Amino acid sequence: MARKKVNLAYIANASARKATLKKRKKGLMKKANELSTLCDVDACAIISGPHDFHPDVWPSDSGVKHVIARFKKMPELQQHTKMVNQESFIRQRINKAEELLKKQLKENHHKDMTHVMYQCLNGGGFQYLNMVDLMDLDGLLKQNLKDIERRIEILKKDRSDMTTINEIGREQNGLND
Amino acid sequence: MARKKVNLAYIANASARKATLKKRKKGLMKKANELSTLCDVDACAIISGPHDFHPDVWPSDSGVKHVIARFKKMPELQQHTKMVNQESFIRQRINKAEELLKKQLKENHHKDMTHVMYQCLNGGGFQYLNMVDLMDLDGLLKQNLKDIERRIEILKKDRSDMTTINEIGREQNGLND
DNA sequence: TACACTATCTATAAAGA
DNA sequence: TTCTTTATAGATAGTGT
Numbered sequence: 245m246a247r248k249k250v251n252l253a254y255i256a257n258a259s260a261r262k263a264t265l266k267k268r269k270k271g272l273m274k275k276a277n278e279l280s281t282l283c284d285v286d287a288c289a290i291i292s293g294p295h296d297f298h299p300d301v302w303p304s305d306s307g308v309k310h311v312i313a314r315f316k317k318m319p320e321l322q323q324h325t326k327m328v329n330q331e332s333f334i335r336q337r338i339n340k341a342e343e344l345l346k347k348q349l350k351e352n353h354h355k356d357m358t359h360v361m362y363q364c365l366n367g368g369g370f371q372y373l374n375m376v377d378l379m380d381l382d383g384l385l386k387q388n389l390k391d392i393e394r395r396i397e398i399l400k401k402d403r404s405d406m407t408t409i410n411e412i413g414r415e416q417n418g419l420n421d
Numbered sequence: 422m423a424r425k426k427v428n429l430a431y432i433a434n435a436s437a438r439k440a441t442l443k444k445r446k447k448g449l450m451k452k453a454n455e456l457s458t459l460c461d462v463d464a465c466a467i468i469s470g471p472h473d474f475h476p477d478v479w480p481s482d483s484g485v486k487h488v489i490a491r492f493k494k495m496p497e498l499q500q501h502t503k504m505v506n507q508e509s510f511i512r513q514r515i516n517k518a519e520e521l522l523k524k525q526l527k528e529n530h531h532k533d534m535t536h537v538m539y540q541c542l543n544g545g546g547f548q549y550l551n552m553v554d555l556m557d558l559d560g561l562l563k564q565n566l567k568d569i570e571r572r573i574e575i576l577k578k579d580r581s582d583m584t585t586i587n588e589i590g591r592e593q594n595g596l597n598d
Numbered sequence: 599t600a601c602a603c604t605a606t607c608t609a610t611a612a613a614g615a
Numbered sequence: 616t617t618c619t620t621t622a623t624a625g626a627t628a629g630t631g632t
Contacts, residue, residue, distance in 0.1 A: 246611045246623045255459050259616075264611080265460040266617095271609055272452050272464070275626095279449060279468065282432050283442040287449070287468045291456065423606045423627045436599080441628080443600095448626060452609095 255261040269291050280287040432438040446468050457464040 246609075246621080246625090247613085248611060249624065250455075250459070250611075252455060252458055254461060260611090261460050263617085265456070265462060267610060268452070268456045268460070272449070272456060272466075274609090275445070275449050275452060276466065278427075278429060279442070279445045281429055282427070283438050283445070284431060285442060285468055287466070289449075289453065289464070289466050291462055291464045423604080423608090424629050426607065427628075437628090440600090444627060451626090 255264060272289055272291065276287040276289040279285065432441060449466055449468065453464040453466040456462065
């Protein structure tokens with residue numbers, strides 16, 4: 245974002261990509277930290293390269309600082325109530341987050357498959373898909389076919405209804421010849 | 422970050438806080454999106470206000486775009502291998518992230534308690550802590566006491582050893598008078 | 599309350615060490 | 616390659632509607 249407008253696409257050059265990752269990762273973590281401090285929210289950022297299993301996460305130990313800072317700002321009576329509920333509250337939020345994660349993954353997979361379907365129908369072959377993906381794709385295509393057939397049926401029905409109406413209309417207007 | 426340098430602390434004014442949250446949340450999500458697009462990583466951001474159970478997450482539907490963009494950049498043979506492993510890979514990464522989350526929560530709680538302990542010993546009272554936290558604090562204090570006692574024992578032992586050595590030294594040098 | 603504006607602050611791309 | 620520097624793109628605090 246300096247000296248040039250960024251082209252928002254994958255950076256092909258490996259070292260440039262690594263440098264950008266390092267800088268922007270730091271920036272993102274800082275932003276998450278600031279947001280949680282300023283606005284009384286829990287923010288969490290996870291960054292993981294695709295080739296290793298070592299995701300970087302925020303909050304780290306710095307996380308506790310803003311929690312305590314926030315806590316100290318509350319009226320004392322609220323502090324007490326808050327503390328009582330804290331554990332169950334956190335547990336609920338974790339569950340909610342995990343549910344959302346699962347939902348997102350499922351949704352993403354479906355969209356991925358839809359995209360793959362269009363790609364394949366658009367000239368690409370199926371040779372690079374594995375069995376699991378092919379079966380997913382199969383299901384997706386069948387579902388689409390069913391939808392299409394249902395629509396055809398509806399259109400047929402509409403047309404025949406329309407014809408009937410027209411016939412009735414003609415009869416009523418005495419236009420039968 | 423405009424018209425004034427931000428004071429990095431909780432914003433007391435509710436409407437100002439809400440406005441900032443909205444702006445910065447959008448910013449953070451955008452940054453996460455950019456990072457994942459530019460650098461071939463999976464980034465995830467979760468923001469949840471403390472008073473509701475509706476966390477905002479990224480990636481959303483835009484997430485799939487960069488995944489596919491990335492996929493297309495790979496040599497075709499790698500695409501195949503990658504696809505085969507994708508499912509198990511993602512599952513492993515989720516497990517890893519969940520483990521990290523749990524670990525972080527535990528660590529944060531411990532630090533929180535340590536901080537509370539110092540606060541209390543430093544003049545504040547215990548009246549605003551609930552039973553669960555008091556029990557945690559109790560355990561923490563006992564642990565610390567044990568550590569202290571152990572260190573005292575070691576010091577005692579060292580001193581008696583030292584005395585013995587001194588006595589031996591005096592004997593060897595014929596300094597007994 | 600929720601937007602739009604914009605002066606200013608912050609993040610960072612590119613270059614240099 | 617990684618750290619430092621610097622010019623500029625991008626984010627946003629305060630303000631007005």
